[in-house]
Amino acid sequence: MDASAHCAAIVRAGNRDRYLADLFAPEAVRPHLFALHAFDVEVATVRDKVKEPMLGEIRLEWWRQALRGDHGGQPVAGALAETIARFHLPIGAFDNLLQARIFDLYDDPMPTVGDLEGYAGDTASAIIQLGAIILAGGQEPGSGEAAGLAGVALAVTGILANLPASAARGQCYLPADKLAVVGAAPADLRSEPTTEGVRTVFADLAALARERLAPARQAMDSLDRAILPAFLPAAVVEPMLNRMAKPAYDPLRDGVDLSPLRRQWITWTAARRGRF
Known part of the structure; x- marks a missing residue:
């Protein structure tokens, strides 16, 4: 191979x-x-x-x-x-990404919402932007804003979808400052049943993902469609958030995923219409 x-x-x-x-x-x-x-x-x-x-x-x-x-x-x-x-x-973008990934190795809670967005920016957003540069033939495609916003939406949605798994192994991606405001703590991710505080922070982060997705799409509207493949994974954000918004959804018990066929259809549809 x-x-x-x-x-x-x-x-x-x-x-x-x-x-x-x-x-x-x-x-x-x-x-x-x-x-x-x-x-x-x-x-x-x-x-x-x-x-x-x-x-x-x-x-x-x-x-x-x-x-x-x-x-x-x-x-x-x-x-x-x-x-x-x-x-x-x-190369600095790769250095920043590798530095951000150190967080994944430990069980320290994500300190603040700003830290969460910074983590998403150095990881998911950076990968989108680097892919856009490749698709633009090595030129600056002007996609920094769109990549930054789309990466936050994608990363936060992924964190929420995988919350049961990350919580089970002791990780806390929910910002400690948001938990503190509602009288919750990282330890609540191991509680049963799921506390109202955790549910509130979960809903707030889902709203944050939606808030970043909408302007990301708008920013992409003015860019060359040649770089669209770099953004296509963000097409699953809205369908996943919609599933997590159902009243019976339990953030720490259910998890959410889309079937391979559903994901393929979403990606194909986004590519065909030229908008994620």
């Missing part, structure tokens, strides 16, 4: 929405998008591959050095280093 096929396999297994979106990109740039998104999958799942946080930090530091050329033939790192050079991608 060559590096491109290896990267594509990682994306297909680890982020199906992103894989489907990449298929709508021109064939010539798909290998570069697969390299970027395979990297994203790899670093987003570091916690699952190590026994203690320090080992995770060592892995993230390895990626920092690998993207500067010291990758030892590792196929994803090699392919991404080539992509960075070819499209003049800002």
Whole structure:
């Protein structure tokens, strides 16, 4: 298996929405998008591959050095280093992403809503923007605002959808400041039944995701449709939020996902109409 096929396999297994979106990109740039998104999958799942946080930090530091050329033939790192050079991608964006991913390794609560948006900006938003640059042939596509907003909407929605799993392993992505306002605490994520405080913060963050999605779509309206594949994963945000808004939904017990067929239909429809 060559590096491109290896990267594509990682994306297909680890982020199906992103894989489907990449298929709508021109064939010539798909290998570069697969390299970027395979990297994203790899670093987003570091916690699952190590026994203690320090080992995770060592892995993230390895990626920092690998993207500067010291990758030892590792196929994803090699392919991404080539992509960075070819499209003049800002290495600082990768450094910021790797720094943000350190949070995933520990069980400290997300301090504030601002920290949550910053985390989303350095991870999901950055990946969208880097993909847009690749799709624009290495030129600045003017998509920073749209990517920033769409990334927050996408990341926050993903955090809410996966709340049962993250809470079960001791992580708290719900901002501590929001919990404190309603008289709740990170420990409430392990309570049963789900407290009203947790439900309130959950609803507030769902509203935040919607608030970021609407202007992201508006900002995208003025941009070249060539970069749309970078944004297509955000097409699932609204359908997922709608499911989580049902009265019987329990944020800590239910979780939410869309079937593979439903996700494929949403992505195809968004690509066809040229709007996520």
